[in-house]
Each structure stands twice: as C-alpha cells, then as structure tokens.
Amino acid sequence: MISDSDDALNWDGDEGAAPAAPSPTASGAKASAPTDGPSDDPALPDGWNAVGKGSEAVGRVESEGSERASLSTAMLLTVGIVGGIYLLFSIGWVVGGLRLKPLANLIVADAMYVPWFVLAVAAPALWFLAVWVLTRAKAAWIRIGLLLLGVVLLVPWPFVTVGVIGS
Known part of the structure; x- marks a missing residue:
C-alpha cells in the first residue's frame, strides 16, 4: 500500500x-x-x-x-532599470502635460490637445513594448541600444522645462 x-x-x-x-x-x-x-x-x-x-x-x-533562451542577469537588470525609467517618463508626461494645459489652451482646443497628451503619456510604454516584441530574435546589444535610444527620445520635456511648480 x-x-x-x-x-x-x-x-x-x-x-x-x-x-x-x-x-x-x-x-x-x-x-x-x-x-x-x-x-x-x-x-x-x-x-x-x-x-x-x-x-x-x-x-x-x-x-x-x-x-526560448532565458535572459541573463545583466540583461534583466538593464531591462528593469530602463523599464523603470520609462515608467517615470510616463509620470513626467502626465505631470508636465497637465502643467502645460492652461498655456496650451491659448493656442489649441481641448479636442486637439487631449489625444496628443494621451499618446505622449503612452509613448514610453509603447516604445518599450515595441522594442521587446520586435527584437525578440535579435542580439542583446540591439535591444539595449533601442531601449536606450528611447530613453533619449522620450524625455518628458514639459516636465523638464516647466517642472512641477512651474514659473
């Protein structure tokens, strides 16, 4: 038994x-x-x-x-750090875009501002997802290079220039 x-x-x-x-x-x-x-x-x-x-x-x-090949520790750390930067960029686009909205209302209507605001907030996540999916079979340096290119291109300039408090 x-x-x-x-x-x-x-x-x-x-x-x-x-x-x-x-x-x-x-x-x-x-x-x-x-x-x-x-x-x-x-x-x-x-x-x-x-x-x-x-x-x-x-x-x-x-x-x-x-x-599937598993990711190395260095690659996991790099992807995690860059993913965190992209998350901060999305938050920066929200904060900077909301601070910029009163000034933008002088130039454009809400119907024009809101879709581009939503796209700007989603751009870091979309870039990360696109790089992750499209570089699946590529070398690791290509994936890292494209992720770092996104870090340079997707800087939330309204937050950087105006900031949280504004001037």
Whole structure:
C-alpha cells in the first residue's frame, strides 16, 4: 500500500510498482534532449517521447522554434532599470502635460490637445513594448541600444522645462 506522501510520486495504475530510484538527471545533471522520431512506447500519447535512458522520464517533444533562451542577469537588470525609467517618463508626461494645459489652451482646443497628451503619456510604454516584441530574435546589444535610444527620445520635456511648480 502506498502512503499519501508517496502518492504524488506515482501515476494512476502504478499501485503494484515499486518507486524507481532517482536517476542521475534528477540530481541536477542536464537531461538529454528529446528524440525527434516518433515514440516506440504505445503507452505514451501522440507527441510525447521517452527521454533519457530507457523510459525513466517522459517529456513533451517541442518544436525547435518553441525553445526560448532565458535572459541573463545583466540583461534583466538593464531591462528593469530602463523599464523603470520609462515608467517615470510616463509620470513626467502626465505631470508636465497637465502643467502645460492652461498655456496650451491659448493656442489649441481641448479636442486637439487631449489625444496628443494621451499618446505622449503612452509613448514610453509603447516604445518599450515595441522594442521587446520586435527584437525578440535579435542580439542583446540591439535591444539595449533601442531601449536606450528611447530613453533619449522620450524625455518628458514639459516636465523638464516647466517642472512641477512651474514659473
């Protein structure tokens, strides 16, 4: 009889089988890549192959394009810092744009000012999203370069020139 704590380690129908000894791949060693051919084991569903020695482990066969490379620590830190700068830029566009609105009402109507104000507030987030999606398969230096270009181009000039208090 299998206890409740051992129940999580077994599949349904394995009541009579003894628990398998841990394999060398379970101790932290890298597992071998899945085979590309169809599985010889009729018990496995379509698209699944046995991985490792024999049928110790079962893994889903992934297409070559579905594997993603993880980001390095330096890249994660850089993306996080630049993302924080973009968030501050959006806040700066809100504060600076609201301070600039009374002066802008002398020149343009609200129907012209509000859409451009909303676009200016959303521009840093849109730039970040566009760079993130469009540079997915590119080198890391291209992604960083475009993110830093956005930092230069999207400076909230109404906030920089007028500030919170204004003059």
